[in-house]
Amino acid sequence: MNLNRRDFFRVAGIAAATPLLDRSVDAAGEESPGESLGCLVDLTRCIGCRKCEQACSAVQRLPAPERSFDDLLVLERPRRMSSRTYTVVNRVHTGVVDEHGRPVPTFIKLQCMHCLDPACVSACPVGALTRKENGAVHYNASRCIGCRYCMVSCPFQVPCYEYEDPLTPRVRKCTFCFEQRLVEGKVPGCIGVCPVEALTFGPRSQLLEAARRRIQEDPGRYIQHIYGEKEVGGTGWLYLSGVSFDRLGLQKLPERPMPKLPETIQHGLYSFLWAPIVLFGALGGIMKLTERKARGGAAGEREEGAES
Numbered sequence: 001m002n003l004n005r006r007d008f009f010r011v012a013g014i015a016a017a018t019p020l021l022d023r024s025v026d027a028a029g030e031e032s033p034g035e036s037l038g039c040l041v042d043l044t045r046c047i048g049c050r051k052c053e054q055a056c057s058a059v060q061r062l063p064a065p066e067r068s069f070d071d072l073l074v075l076e077r078p079r080r081m082s083s084r085t086y087t088v089v090n091r092v093h094t095g096v097v098d099e100h101g102r103p104v105p106t107f108i109k110l111q112c113m114h115c116l117d118p119a120c121v122s123a124c125p126v127g128a129l130t131r132k133e134n135g136a137v138h139y140n141a142s143r144c145i146g147c148r149y150c151m152v153s154c155p156f157q158v159p160c161y162e163y164e165d166p167l168t169p170r171v172r173k174c175t176f177c178f179e180q181r182l183v184e185g186k187v188p189g190c191i192g193v194c195p196v197e198a199l200t201f202g203p204r205s206q207l208l209e210a211a212r213r214r215i216q217e218d219p220g221r222y223i224q225h226i227y228g229e230k231e232v233g234g235t236g237w238l239y240l241s242g243v244s245f246d247r248l249g250l251q252k253l254p255e256r257p258m259p260k261l262p263e264t265i266q267h268g269l270y271s272f273l274w275a276p277i278v279l280f281g282a283l284g285g286i287m288k289l290t291e292r293k294a295r296g297g298a299a300g301e302r303e304e305g306a307e308s
């Protein structure tokens with residue numbers, strides 16, 4: 001679904017988002033300097049229709065799922081992202097009931113959070129993951145060596161590996177539709193289709209303002225917490241909820257960015273690797289010397305034999 005400028009404002013619902021479409025992204029995927037983009041997920045609006053999952057699958061040309069996107073029975077058990085599914089919607093019962101005592105579930109859409117200071121980017125030793133200026137955390141399969149450090153380092157357990165592909169397995173995750181939509185100034189696939197505007201796209205600072213405004217205007221509806229504002233240094237995808245996030249499976253995380261940990265491990269590893277490198281270098285030198293000596297000795301013996 002291509003959104004024109006007017007459609008974008010309807011989806012975004014943020015009047016001040018004008019700079020978004022005025023910014024261009026060049027063919028190399030490097031955006032002209034501008035503000036980081038994001039998405040505000042309002043869990044109090046989500047109805048668990050899975051239209052976002054379906055749109056993601058279509059935009060990203062993912063294999064068709066075993067059960068159709070109309071089949072809401074899949075919501076009966078929690079799901080995780082996979083190499084074939086970049087976003088999932090889960091239904092969570094938190095004990096909230098309506099006036100008739102019937103349980104009122106919360107639906108939560110999960111995908112890569114597009115962290116401002118991404119642990120996966122820091123952990124990747126070959127620069128296969130990079131954070132673009134527009135906020136998308138991008139994966140380049142041609143650089144990837146399959147070490148899967150990104151999977152271990154991600155605080156949200158997002159990246160998945162194509163174990164099913166023995167020849168050219170790749171790491172898979174939500175791309176923020178960087179290549180498919182953002183570079184053309186279009187709204188990511190999942191966001192554009194949400195029928196209840198549970199997903200709002202725009203510059204992150206304006207999404208934060210919108211989130212604060214919603215909390216202020218309807219304090220009974222929301223808890224006083226914007227998930228992703230500060231967690232692990234901030235994320236591009238932000239969440240509003242009526243119940244605490246840990247009850248929805250979004251864990252409590254420190255405000256400090258996680259990259260410090262993998263960086264420390266990597267630096268430790270690299271410094272540890274110096275010892276074998278020096279050792280191999282020394283062994284190589286000794287072997288060369290021994291070889292030269294042996295050759296010199298053999299030549300001397302030949303010369304002696306020729307003289308006698």
Ligand code: SF4
Pocket residue numbers: 112113114115118119120121137153154155156157158159173
């Ligand atoms: S959520 Fe995980 S995979 Fe996504 S940007 Fe953050 S660290 Fe990387």
Ligand code: SF4
Pocket residue numbers: 055056057059060086087111173174175176177188189190191
């Ligand atoms: S932003 Fe794009 S890749 Fe990410 S979940 Fe939405 S549709 Fe899928």
Ligand code: SF4
Pocket residue numbers: 045046047048049050051052053089107109193194195196197198199
């Ligand atoms: S399309 Fe919107 S309402 Fe439907 S599941 Fe996704 S986020 Fe929720």
